[in-house]
Amino acid sequence: xxxxxxxxxxxxxxxxxxxxxxxxxxxxxxxxxxxxxxxxxxxxxxxxxxxxxxxxxxxxxxxxxxxxxxxxxxxxxxxxxxxxxxxxxxxxxxxxxxxxxxxxxxxxxxxxxxxxxxxxxxxxxxxxxxxxxxxxxxxxxxxxxxxxxxxxxxxxxxxxxxxxxxxxxxxxxxxxxxxxxxxxxxxxxxxxxxxxxxxxxxxxxxxxxxxxxxxxxxxxxxxxxxxxxxxxxxxxxxxxxxxxxxxxxxxxxxxxxxxxxxxxxxxxxxxxxxxxxxxxxxxxxxxxxxxxxxxxxxxxxxxxxxxxxxxxxxxxxxxxxxxxxxxxxxxxxxxxxxxxxxxxxxxxxxxxxxxxxxxxxxxxxxxxxxxxxxxxxxxxxxxxxxxxxxxxxxxxxxxxxxxxxxxxxxxxxxxxxxxxxxxxxxx
Amino acid sequence: xxxxxxxxxxxxxxxxxxxxxxxxxxxxxxxxxxxxxxxxxxxxxxxxxxxxxxxxxxxxxxxxxxxxxxxxxxxxxxxxxxxxxxxxxxxxxxxxxxxxxxxxxxxxxxxxxxxxxxxxxxxxxxxxxxxxxxxxxxxxxxxxxxxxxxxxxxxxxxxxxxxxxxxxxxxxxxxxxxxxxxxxxxxxxxxxxxxxxxxxxxxxxxxxxxxxxxxxxxxxxx
Numbered sequence: 001x002x003x004x005x006x007x008x009x010x011x012x013x014x015x016x017x018x019x020x021x022x023x024x025x026x027x028x029x030x031x032x033x034x035x036x037x038x039x040x041x042x043x044x045x046x047x048x049x050x051x052x053x054x055x056x057x058x059x060x061x062x063x064x065x066x067x068x069x070x071x072x073x074x075x076x077x078x079x080x081x082x083x084x085x086x087x088x089x090x091x092x093x094x095x096x097x098x099x100x101x102x103x104x105x106x107x108x109x110x111x112x113x114x115x116x117x118x119x120x121x122x123x124x125x126x127x128x129x130x131x132x133x134x135x136x137x138x139x140x141x142x143x144x145x146x147x148x149x150x151x152x153x154x155x156x157x158x159x160x161x162x163x164x165x166x167x168x169x170x171x172x173x174x175x176x177x178x179x180x181x182x183x184x185x186x187x188x189x190x191x192x193x194x195x196x197x198x199x200x201x202x203x204x205x206x207x208x209x210x211x212x213x214x215x216x217x218x219x220x221x222x223x224x225x226x227x228x229x230x231x232x233x234x235x236x237x238x239x240x241x242x243x244x245x246x247x248x249x250x251x252x253x254x255x256x257x258x259x260x261x262x263x264x265x266x267x268x269x270x271x272x273x274x275x276x277x278x279x280x281x282x283x284x285x286x287x288x289x290x291x292x293x294x295x296x297x298x299x300x301x302x303x304x305x306x307x308x309x310x311x312x313x314x315x316x317x318x319x320x321x322x323x324x325x326x327x328x329x330x331x332x333x334x335x336x337x338x339x340x341x342x343x344x345x346x347x348x349x350x351x352x353x354x355x356x357x358x359x360x361x362x363x364x365x366x367x368x369x370x371x372x373x374x375x376x377x378x379x380x381x382x383x384x385x386x387x388x389x390x391x392x393x394x395x396x397x398x399x400x401x402x403x404x405x406x407x408x409x410x411x412x413x414x415x416x417x418x419x420x421x422x423x424x425x426x427x
Numbered sequence: 428x429x430x431x432x433x434x435x436x437x438x439x440x441x442x443x444x445x446x447x448x449x450x451x452x453x454x455x456x457x458x459x460x461x462x463x464x465x466x467x468x469x470x471x472x473x474x475x476x477x478x479x480x481x482x483x484x485x486x487x488x489x490x491x492x493x494x495x496x497x498x499x500x501x502x503x504x505x506x507x508x509x510x511x512x513x514x515x516x517x518x519x520x521x522x523x524x525x526x527x528x529x530x531x532x533x534x535x536x537x538x539x540x541x542x543x544x545x546x547x548x549x550x551x552x553x554x555x556x557x558x559x560x561x562x563x564x565x566x567x568x569x570x571x572x573x574x575x576x577x578x579x580x581x582x583x584x585x586x587x588x589x590x591x592x593x594x595x596x597x598x599x600x601x602x603x604x605x606x607x608x609x610x611x612x613x614x615x616x617x618x619x620x621x622x623x624x625x626x627x628x629x630x631x632x633x634x635x636x637x638x639x640x641x642x643x644x645x646x647x648x649x
Contacts, residue, residue, distance in 0.1 A: 089460045091473045348460040349453070409450070 030326035034070075034153040038062040063155045067144050075297045076106035082343055089347040109290075116286035123184030124283060132179035133284065133291035139171035140298035147305040148223045150315050150328030161222035162214060165306055166207055169261070172299060173199045176270065176280050179292070183283035191279020194354065195270035199261060201358060205365035206257035209250035212376040213241055213310045222306075226314030233388060236320060240313035244389075245397035246376040249405070251311040253369045255341075258303040260361070262296060264342060266349035269357060304338040305331075312338075364408055368401070375400050488599045491566030492551045494544060496588045497595050506589060507563035510539040514555035514564055522548035523555065539585060546572060547581040562606045568598050 032039075041062045045055045080095065080102060087094030095102035120126050146161040148154040158164050173196055180192020214220055217228040231239045241247035260267035271279035281292045308314060312334050315327035322330075352360070375397050382393035389397075467473050477484045499505035510527040528540035555564050567590075574580030596603040 085464070088464045088467045091463060091467050091475070093474065093476050093478075344457060344460065344464075347464075348456045 031150065031328075032152050033326065034066060034150065034328055035063070037066050064141075064145060067149075067155050068141055071141075071144055071298055071301050072294070074301060075294055076110070078297055078339065079109065079293070080105050082346075085340070085343045086347045089344075113287055113290040118286040118288060119283075121184055121283050125182040125184065128178050128182030129283070130288075132175050132182055132280075133288040133295070135175035135178065136172055136295035137291055137298065139168040139175070140295050140302050142168040143302040144298065144305070146222060147302065147309055148226050148314055149305075149331050150326060153328050154223055157223055158221065160220045162210065162220045162225075162306075165222075165302070166203075166210075169299070169303070170203070172295070175295075179284070180280040183280070185283050187276045187278075187282045188280045190276050191270045191272075191282070194272075194276075195263065195280060197354075198263075198267065198269060198357060198361075201361040202257045202260035202267075202365075205253050205361060205369040206261060208366065208369040209253040209257065209372060210306075210310055212246055212250045212372045215373065215376050216241075216380055222309050222314075226309055226316065229313040230316055232320050238313055238316060238318055240311065240316070242311040242313075244379060245394065245401055246372045246379055247311055249368060249401050250372045250376075251307070253365050253372070254307050254311065255338075257361075257365060258307055259342060259345065260357075262300045262303055264296075264300065265346040266352050267357060268351060269354060272351055274351075300339070300342065301335065304335055304342070307338060308334045367408060368405055371401060371404055486568050486570075488601065490568050491553055491556075492570060493546045493549055493567050493572070493583075494553075494555050494564050494588070495567045495569075495590045495594075496542065496585070497563055497565060497592055498589050499592055501591075503586070503589055506538060506585075507561050508539050508542060509537045509561055509563070510535075510542070511561070513558050513560065517554050517558045519552060519554065520548045520550050522546070542585040542588060544583045544588060545581060546583055547577070562610060565595060565599075565602075 038059050042055055042059050045058055050058075083105070084094040084102070095105040098104040098108045120129055143165050145156045146154075146158050146164050148157075176195040176199070177192045180188040180190075180195070183189070213225060217225045219225060219228070229238070229240050233239055233243075237243060242251045263270050269275075269279075271281060276282070281289055284292060308331060315331040317323065317325065317327070317330050378400070379389060379393060379397050382396065383389050463473070497507050499507060510525050512525050512527075515521075515523040515525045522545045524541065524543040524545075525539050526541035528536045528538045530536055551566070553566050556566050572581070592603065592607070596607075
């Protein structure tokens, strides 16, 4: 009986999970719809007079299961929408054979991936080769757990949600390097090297830009960060962080760094198919390969969700008077918009070079991200007593950000702009 | 990090094309793809995809692949091929196999008994069509030749290869019309020659008869 007691002790430390919640709101409203499975499981187990630790555990598992189910279906849908969007941008039709509008394409892909042979190269470290794709999916799912999707829908309400998010996000890099190392081949190794250098470089601007939000919200809990962005300026402008000078700059830096963190075009150097086959995924096939994709897309969802939480007001409605719509609807609407933006970026820009990538992170993003911290402080201290900021505060903060931005990017551009090539041998 | 290779860079940078806010180029690029994305839903000329099994792109008259045999009239009896075997000898991958049809006395009937083309060997060069002196073999426009039987299904015999002149006219109207006109002219020339020959023979016969008559008259007179 020791083990259940221990589990109950551990679960008891999450007060808002399971049975600790004493208030019982109505079971089925739009707002609480995503928590319906969790509630039903709890009620069923209580009716069966199950022990407390079992109810907590089951409730926890159902909450996690809901998130995983939602985002796995979103992943399936996104794999289709991505292909459709890219096709449209290139004046093609995209997949349209499997079902109407190709809606069954993800199913077809899944069946194909599952039925493919699982090849492990002879020179591979078979155990690590097996572990890497699993390790790349787990942190993404863990990170998805701490994001507040709605007013009532927060799977794991951690006090240090942001720290947890970045801590788990870092595990992806380890997984990518394990995949590259364990494959026992040169292209995966090159891809893993690139991935490590890229992800570590872009982790810095990502975290620094998130820090300014933490600074002004005064909390690391993602639910509280969303709550700090509630309300409207002048009655209709949402009080989101993106609509402040420092938040705008930090948000854009976060967007770029998030794009690079999730290894997407134009920062898809680790898997640049025209250079190093598929990077760390070269020696993978079948379902392990699909797991890499799943990890990548779930990571994209997670980091977009974090960006929405930090800068776009989380589940807050964009206009007052829209309170009747469930809050998670706004979250997923914003998520769809951000994901579409990522697709749009992917279809537009060519891949950058390794040196350009590094220079962009260290000489452009990080200085400006660092600059947002003092500007955020200035914004805080020049605020009016009621929390709003005057014109002077706006001008000052914008100028402090804009002038170095222009100086840095112009210098940066001049050094990086392609000049006329002279050919010495081919004429 | 900062080491542009001197061999690949110009010694002096090109004149700047005017200063613009950094990032404007990126936005311009994104506008281009956005226009593509939106216009692809209503501009027909943007979407050039032909959804193959349901619709097909029209093939050009110059399109050519595997050969076919032409027959005049309504059936195989009018096959133009005379089994001369020129195409068989010219074929670079030697995918044509011809057996001449003979009657019981061993006399040539000037038609093929067997005319096989192995399209799994054929390389679509069109030399057979070039060399044929009887306007009999032409390159086809048929491209859906996939079959489950990789040996029998790709070995075309005389019956599968034969096409009517109408088919040729439909496939390549200009070429077919030119061939038809030429063949008609030749036919007429041949007929005229035959008629002239007949007339000449008749004339000779008449003259002969006249001569014989004269001789007879001379003989009786003498």
